[in-house]
Amino acid sequence: MTTIAKGLEGVLFTESRLTFINGAEGILTHLGIPIQEWAENSTFEELSLALLDGKLPTAAELAAFDAHLKANRAIPEKLAEEIASFPKTVHPMQALRTAVSYLGLFDPQAEETGEDARRAISIRMIAQFATIIAAIARAREGQPVIAPRSDLTHAGNFLYMLTGKEPTTEQARLFDIALVLHADHGMNASTFTAIATSSTISDMYSCIVSAIGALKGPLHGGANEAVMDMLDEVGTPDQAEAYITRKLDNKEKIMGVGHRVYKYFDPRSRVLRDYAEHVASKEGKSTYYQILETIEKVVVDRIGSKGIYPNVDFYSGTVYSDLGIRKEYFTPIFALARISGWCASVIEYSRDNRLLRPDAQYTGATDAHYTKLQDRQ
Numbered sequence: 001m002t003t004i005a006k007g008l009e010g011v012l013f014t015e016s017r018l019t020f021i022n023g024a025e026g027i028l029t030h031l032g033i034p035i036q037e038w039a040e041n042s043t044f045e046e047l048s049l050a051l052l053d054g055k056l057p058t059a060a061e062l063a064a065f066d067a068h069l070k071a072n073r074a075i076p077e078k079l080a081e082e083i084a085s086f087p088k089t090v091h092p093m094q095a096l097r098t099a100v101s102y103l104g105l106f107d108p109q110a111e112e113t114g115e116d117a118r119r120a121i122s123i124r125m126i127a128q129f130a131t132i133i134a135a136i137a138r139a140r141e142g143q144p145v146i147a148p149r150s151d152l153t154h155a156g157n158f159l160y161m162l163t164g165k166e167p168t169t170e171q172a173r174l175f176d177i178a179l180v181l182h183a184d185h186g187m188n189a190s191t192f193t194a195i196a197t198s199s200t201i202s203d204m205y206s207c208i209v210s211a212i213g214a215l216k217g218p219l220h221g222g223a224n225e226a227v228m229d230m231l232d233e234v235g236t237p238d239q240a241e242a243y244i245t246r247k248l249d250n251k252e253k254i255m256g257v258g259h260r261v262y263k264y265f266d267p268r269s270r271v272l273r274d275y276a277e278h279v280a281s282k283e284g285k286s287t288y289y290q291i292l293e294t295i296e297k298v299v300v301d302r303i304g305s306k307g308i309y310p311n312v313d314f315y316s317g318t319v320y321s322d323l324g325i326r327k328e329y330f331t332p333i334f335a336l337a338r339i340s341g342w343c344a345s346v347i348e349y350s351r352d353n354r355l356l357r358p359d360a361q362y363t364g365a366t367d368a369h370y371t372k373l374q375d376r377q
């Protein structure tokens with residue numbers, strides 16, 4: 001009897017040395033190192049290089065990588081002009097998908113698929129994603145696009161290009177931690193999509209454009225914006241319990257909770273919650289935070305037994321919102337971080353490539369014959 005793995009749940013299709021997840025216990029490691037240690041000690045730049053190379057870099061390797069990223073922050077002028085001409089009504093993820101595809105047109109190496117080329121393109125894309133996303137946001141808000149600076153960190157420079165103001169050290173570091181937390185996560189839908197595209201020996205830009213499309217949906221990266229929509233719909237903390245109870249009674253999904261792999265708290269959500277709590281202890285609890293606290297309690301009480309707990313998207317929005325970022329940019333920010341995991345995973349898979357080509361059990365007609373158009377009812 002054929003067994004169908006609906007949603008490919010539990011299917012192993014490759015080996016990877018990058019990321020390990022124990023969903024039952026809420027454990028996540030990159031290169032064997034717990035995510036909490038990466039968040040506390042590392043930077044997005046370092047984790048990106050570690051994922052690309054499969055090892056912790058030396059100080060000299062990291063300095064060279066950082067310089068390389070900084071040198072590649074600028075985007076082609078034609079692309080900046082194109083971004084400025086996008087309709088203001090399109091979602092920033094639509095704009096990002098188009099902009100990255102367009103970026104590939106200016107890269108003379110774009111069609112090369114050897115490992116060296118894939119790596120060189122990856123580094124450029126990691127650097128340029130920040131500039132592209134900030135430019136999309138500025139253009140959409142009717143503000144002039146801001147050129148990158150090379151004296152700021154990747155996170156600090158992004159916030160500067162987005163807001164026009166140099167962030168404080170604390171703000172830049174907080175955003176950096178959020179990027180670290182989102183940089184890679186095993187065979188999630190968008191990474192798998194990138195790999196599926198690369199498995200045909202397609203080019204790096206096609207892989208990443210495919211991945212952006214997969215990340216965009218509300219069951220994956222789009223959930224961080226959907227959580228904020230939900231919080232805005234709830235309105236005030238005193239409405240939260242009734243709102244969630246109603247949704248659960250109607251068998252509707254709550255955004256930002258549940259995960260295919262985690263059947264306990266997603267460790268990334270704990271780091272983000274700790275930060276949100278830290279802010280709340282200093283500045284008082286924001287409305288968003290108070291609503292989230294109630295939702296978490298109701299969800300864990302009602303459906304925690306089914307393995308439904310907050311995921312990374314649950315608290316990330318409050319952190320971005322504390323930094324003054326609008327919710328439409330939350331999913332592009334997810335892409336800003338996940339570009340590293342996408343690239344590293346494509347490169348790793350390409351070393352021992354095999355075309356990804358699953359199958360479906362055929363349940364259609366078996367004895368049909370062609371009927372001429374004029375004879376059909």
Ligand code: ACO
Binds near residue numbers: 218219254261306
């Ligand atoms: N709210 C309420 N119930 C839920 C939720 C949720 N968010 N997620 C799962 N469930 C319930 C389902 O109703 C189902 O219950 P049943 O067995 O009684 O029918 C059971 O849990 C299993 O749900 P599935 O949808 O089959 O689980 P799956 O592994 O396919 O889905 C997913 C995982 C898509 C993440 C799901 O939990 C979900 O839709 N969550 C909300 C969207 C979200 O936050 N996505 C971000 C995920 S993290 C990331 O991609 C970065």
